[in-house]
Structures are given as structure tokens and as C-alpha cells.
Amino acid sequence: MNFRSDNTAPAAPEIVAALSNVNEGAASAYGEDQWSKRLDETFSVLFEREVRVFTVASGTAANAIAVASLTPPWGAVLCHREAHIECDECGAAEFYSGGAKLVLVDGDAAKVSVSALHEAIARNERGIHSVKPAALSVSQTTEKGALYSPMEMAALGQAAKAAGLGVHMDGARFGNAVAALGCKPADITWRAGVDILSFGATKNGAIAAEAIVCFDVARAEEITRRRKRSGHLLSKGRFAAAQLLAYLEGDLWLTLARRSNALAARLGEAAGGYLLHPVESNQVFIKPGPNALAKLRASGAEFYDWGAAQSGEARLVVSWNQSEADIDAMAGLLSSLR
Numbered sequence: 319m320n321f322r323s324d325n326t327a328p329a330a331p332e333i334v335a336a337l338s339n340v341n342e343g344a345a346s347a348y349g350e351d352q353w354s355k356r357l358d359e360t361f362s363v364l365f366e367r368e369v370r371v372f373t374v375a376s377g378t379a380a381n382a383i384a385v386a387s388l389t390p391p392w393g394a395v396l397c398h399r400e401a402h403i404e405c406d407e408c409g410a411a412e413f414y415s416g417g418a419k420l421v422l423v424d425g426d427a428a429k430v431s432v433s434a435l436h437e438a439i440a441r442n443e444r445g446i447h448s449v450k451p452a453a454l455s456v457s458q459t460t461e462k463g464a465l466y467s468p469m470e471m472a473a474l475g476q477a478a479k480a481a482g483l484g485v486h487m488d489g490a491r492f493g494n495a496v497a498a499l500g501c502k503p504a505d506i507t508w509r510a511g512v513d514i515l516s517f518g519a520t521k522n523g524a525i526a527a528e529a530i531v532c533f534d535v536a537r538a539e540e541i542t543r544r545r546k547r548s549g550h551l552l553s554k555g556r557f558a559a560a561q562l563l564a565y566l567e568g569d570l571w572l573t574l575a576r577r578s579n580a581l582a583a584r585l586g587e588a589a590g591g592y593l594l595h596p597v598e599s600n601q602v603f604i605k606p607g608p609n610a611l612a613k614l615r616a617s618g619a620e621f622y623d624w625g626a627a628q629s630g631e632a633r634l635v636v637s638w639n640q641s642e643a644d645i646d647a648m649a650g651l652l653s654s655l656r
Contacts, residue, residue, distance in 0.1 A: 475511020
């Protein structure tokens, strides 16, 4: 019963088939192959506007390159204090941007609130002696599994644009967000003011295939250079592009995400009063106490502790391929704790 992370899941069969299908003969390198050349058009249809798409191998690379393209070295990137770029990327955003500062913002369920954003902007607009706010980065879903509705994203985007900020979205679990919200991808991205999206696929069935989706195509040339300079222009780009094309074909990405979301909801119901946050995607946060967590592990459950040390909190992440048996067993264990 492995609920550590959706990164532990295998590749979806459709993704493996796509890799096999392009693994024949020679193809142009460095994104000049026929599959890579289809990405811009395919994603433009998905997002209902012209976009430029850049493949990279990891979410950290996507975030760092995207954020760096939105801020000068003396700038500030505003993000939630629990954001992945703050807590789990070893300073990549600061490094790739040449020293820009991450300014941390508060909000429930790891969501940036408009009021907190206004406060952070005001706090850092102190002339030459402070970093200059340049960008806002939000996670969709958040690190607590919460969602920004289209209305919430539009409000944040409007506040950011009014302050002259670029907007980046960390969409490592973007598929889970769109599947849960039932909205169009455009509604929580460019229509809400997002300039650049880190479009995740690896957690939801792909193999080291992520995309930087640039809605502000005027920034594309800079991203092109930053990707190459950072060592993330893949020589055999067809293997990343083929995965992303298969991921979108027939709404595979949403099918996989809907399944993991639905199974996570079952665990949330079983957790009852131990649930820390409403289950909105494929992550479940519980607080049954240290002894109860030890009992779950003794019964074969694998997961990460969360929160402060010895807080008795844990995170359970449901993968696209999680078995019904795993869910039934884990739900039974959670119910037995109540």
C-alpha cells in the first residue's frame, strides 16, 4: 500500500506505447523532430489560444526556467511559504534567476490569498533598499491538495497584473486540478492572468516529461535560451514530445486524474475527523497522531509524515494506477482508527 507519492507510479500503457511507436529509425535532434513540432499546435488547441511549448525532464526545471524568465536578479517572486519552489527545489528558482528572492506569502491550505498578496507587495515596495516584486507563483493543485477556482485565480491574476507582476503556475498536478474543477484549462491559466504554466505529466502517467507552456509568446525567445543554457534542451526530444502528445490524446490525462481524485475521495471519507483539509484532488492529509500512524505503517501502509516533527500528521497521495485493493485496505485501516 504505497501512498508516498504519485512519483512512485509506473508509466501509463498508452505512454509506453507512444514511446515504442517513435522508437524507430532516425529523427531530427533538439526538438526539430516531427513530434516536437506538433506540440505548439496541440497545446494551442487545448488552451484555445496560441502558445509556445518547451519540454523539460523535471518539474523543478520547468518551474525554475519559468520563474527566471519572469524576474530580474534583483526582483522578488511572491509565493506561498509552503510552495514547492520554496520547500523542495533546493533554491533552483533563485539559482536560475541569478539571485532573485522568494518572498513568502500566507494563506490557508497553501493557497495565496489576495489580501496576503497585497500585503506582501506593499511590504516589499520600499524603493532601492528592497527587492522589487516581479512575479507571483502559485501551485495548482497546492501543496495541501487544494484548488484555486477560476474565480479565485482571476482575482489573484488581476491583483498581480495591477501591481505589474508576471504570473507563473506550478501545475505539477494540473491534470488533477482540471479534472476536479471540471473547467477548461484556459479558465485557470491565461484567462485568469497566468503568463507561464509548468504543465506536469510525470506524476500522472508519464516518464520524465514536463512542459513549459508560454501564453505570453513574446517571452518564448528568452525561454528558448534559458532552457538551452541550463542544460534542459533534450537532444532526443521526440521521446518527451511523444509522451505529451499521447498524454493529451483522447483526454488520457483527465481520465487518469479523475481516477486518482475519486479514489482519494474515498480515503478522505474513511479518515473522518482525522482529515485536516477537504479532499479536492488526489492528496489526503490526516492527523490521527503518532501512535496511529505507527499502527498504519505496521499494517503495511507507506506514506510521508507531514507538518512538524511528531505532529502526528501524514500525507497520502493516490496514484493513477492505485489498485482498488489498496484503497479498500487503506480505507479499512483509517476507519479502524476512529
